[in-house]
Amino acid sequence: MxxxxxxxxxxxxxxxLLIPAVPMQFSNEGNWKPFDFKTMGFLLLGTGLLCVVVLRAVKSLIARLIPCGGILLVLLVIWAELAVGILG
Structure with a gap:
């Protein structure tokens, strides 16, 4: 399992990661560099693994949703900051 x-x-x-990669082959609109793909892959992997740890450690549905939601919120804030710099 x-x-x-x-x-x-x-x-x-x-x-x-294919979502931005495929359109970049047909248009010059997106300009992700290899570092951007590595960074996003690392963030997604870390988020996924942290959620798996929460799912293994906690049995209650509500107790699972709150930490996983917090982890996803942190991912979205980091993603938005890296994309457009919303915090500063």
Whole structure:
């Protein structure tokens, strides 16, 4: 079961990183560099693994949703800061 979750996370990261990669092949609108893909892959992997740790450690549905929601919120804030600099 643990390997399936890990493979699902890796597959999801691959699919999410294809979203900006495919249009970049046909247009000059997106300009992600390899560093950008590595950074986003690291953030997505860290988020996925932290959520798996929460899912393994906590049994109650509500107690799972609150930390995972917080982890996702932190991901979104970091992503927005890296993208457009919303905090400063």
């Amino acid at each position: 643990e390997n399936k979750r890990f493979l699902l996370i890796l597959g999801g990261i691959g699919v999410l």
